[in-house]
Amino acid sequence: MYQAFLLKYAEIGIKGKNRYKFENALCEQVRRHLERIDGSFRVVREQGRIFVEAEEDFDLEDAVEAMGRVFGVSSISPVTVIEDKEWDSLTKAVGDFVEEQYRDRTFSFKVKCRRSDKGYPYTSPEVCVEMGSYLLGRFPGLSVDVHSPDVFIWVEVREKAYVYSKVYRGAGGMPLGTNGKAMLLLSGGIDSPVAGYMIAKRGVFVDAVYFHAPPYTSERAKQKVVDLANQISRYTGPIRLHVVNFTEIQMYIYEQCPHEELTIIMRRYMMRIAQHIAEESGCLGLVTGESIGQVASQTMQSLAATNDVCELPVYRPLIAFDKQEIVDVAEKIGTYETSIQPYEDCCTIFVAKHPVTKPVLSVIRRSEEKLAEKIGDMVTEALETREIIEIDG
Ligand code: ATP
Numbered sequence: 233m234y235q236a237f238l239l240k241y242a243e244i245g246i247k248g249k250n251r252y253k254f255e256n257a258l259c260e261q262v263r264r265h266l267e268r269i270d271g272s273f274r275v276v277r278e279q280g281r282i283f284v285e286a287e288e289d290f291d292l293e294d295a296v297e298a299m300g301r302v303f304g305v306s307s308i309s310p311v312t313v314i315e316d317k318e319w320d321s322l323t324k325a326v327g328d329f330v331e332e333q334y335r336d337r338t339f340s341f342k343v344k345c346r347r348s349d350k351g352y353p354y355t356s357p358e359v360c361v362e363m364g365s366y367l368l369g370r371f372p373g374l375s376v377d378v379h380s381p382d383v384f385i386w387v388e389v390r391e392k393a394y395v396y397s398k399v400y401r402g403a404g405g406m407p408l409g410t411n412g413k414a415m416l417l418l419s420g421g422i423d424s425p426v427a428g429y430m431i432a433k434r435g436v437f438v439d440a441v442y443f444h445a446p447p448y449t450s451e452r453a454k455q456k457v458v459d460l461a462n463q464i465s466r467y468t469g470p471i472r473l474h475v476v477n478f479t480e481i482q483m484y485i486y487e488q489c490p491h492e493e494l495t496i497i498m499r500r501y502m503m504r505i506a507q508h509i510a511e512e513s514g515c516l517g518l519v520t521g522e523s524i525g526q527v528a529s530q531t532m533q534s535l536a537a538t539n540d541v542c543e544l545p546v547y548r549p550l551i552a553f554d555k556q557e558i559v560d561v562a563e564k565i566g567t568y569e570t571s572i573q574p575y576e577d578c579c580t581i582f583v584a585k586h587p588v589t590k591p592v593l594s595v596i597r598r599s600e601e602k603l604a605e606k607i608g609d610m611v612t613e614a615l616e617t618r619e620i621i622e623i624d625g
């Protein structure tokens with residue numbers, strides 16, 4: 233029934249001369265997602281929209297789902313192609329479309345027309361009026377409502393003619409590849425996968441780093457992070473995941489520093505290491521799942537203490553989100569069920585009963601001096617021994 237799709241853009245980022253970059257990136261992502269389903273599709277850019285033409289049979293649900301994950305698309309409409317646009321066959325084809333699409337034909341409608349073939353004998357308003365009266369004549373249960381119809385019937389007259397009436401919501405945002413790359417600190421929790429998804433939604437590619445602490449954290453805990461990376465990469469595209477062995481550093485901090493400062497100092501080392509990998513990978517910033525006040529390490533003072541060691545910008549897309557709002561996104565993108573699996577995380581193992589909630593930077597810095605002897609070598613070792621996993625869900 234459908235042979236094509238019409239995609240509308242969500243938002244054009246940097247306008248003017250750069251518009252084509254946005255459009256090309258969008259076409260490329262649409263192609264990439266469609267390559268993963270059965271069928272063969274031609275993706276072309278046309279007058280501020282994207283037109284996808286199927287070259288063989290395909291599954292409608294799969295195609296809509298695949299394109300529904302492309303950032304930068306605001307809506308997806310399956311379209312029927314009408315080869316012969318001569319008036320009588322056009323009206324008949326549009327009537328057949330209505331007949332096939334709607335078993336119950338007792339709704340109100342309005343015909344909308346776009347005509348790029350300016351040589352066509354009918355203007356757009358004429359197509360609307362004439363098509364409307366043809367449909368009323370053929371289907372007595374229909375009525376016209378020009379203000380708030382139940383159904384819009386879109387007719388486009390170009391080289392060929394096209395008809396559509398269904399509009400599926402797209403993922404919104406900006407196409408991947410229009411805004412560089414960032415390094416996501418990905419844990420096995422609920423928040424960081426959502427943060428990665430959200431930053432990618434603004435057109436940013438992501439790589440990720442996970443701090444693993446064997447034997448305190450199990451292989452299963454690491455697998456959970458790999459699973460989460462796979463799930464978000466269905467939206468974000470390929471992710472290079474760096475798994476850093478953090479055990480020695482964590483133990484060393486535990487031995488040398490006051491326990492109530494452990495989390496903050498640990499987080500400062502996570503940031504330093506992540507930043508090093510980020511710079512090596514050409515990332516323009518770090519991304520975390522932090523949100524003000526959620527836990528002791530996310531008070532304004534704690535965030536400031538963590539931020540103190542970062543030279544790259546740190547993006548925190550969830551900073552003002554409530555937990556429930558984060559959970560809602562996690563459910564929508566399919567990471568929630570994985571995130572709530574009960575595997576230990578390296579932060580929870582050594583946490584003090586009463587962590588500082590208002591760390592004082594000078595105090596934290598002084599505590600870190602106690603690590604001077606070995607920490608440099610440990611960080612180098614952690615960087616050198618990291619495992620790299622290529623993710624492409
Ligand atoms: P999440 O749900 O993402 O785990 P959280 O609420 O548990 O977050 P924290 O454990 O304080 O909060 O972590 C804050 C942020 O630090 C996380 O969102 C993540 O970006 C990063 N992070 C924490 N632990 C790790 C880890 N083991 N590896 C990589 N990043 C981590």
Ligand code: MG
Pocket residue numbers: 419420421422577579
């Ligand atoms: Mg966590």
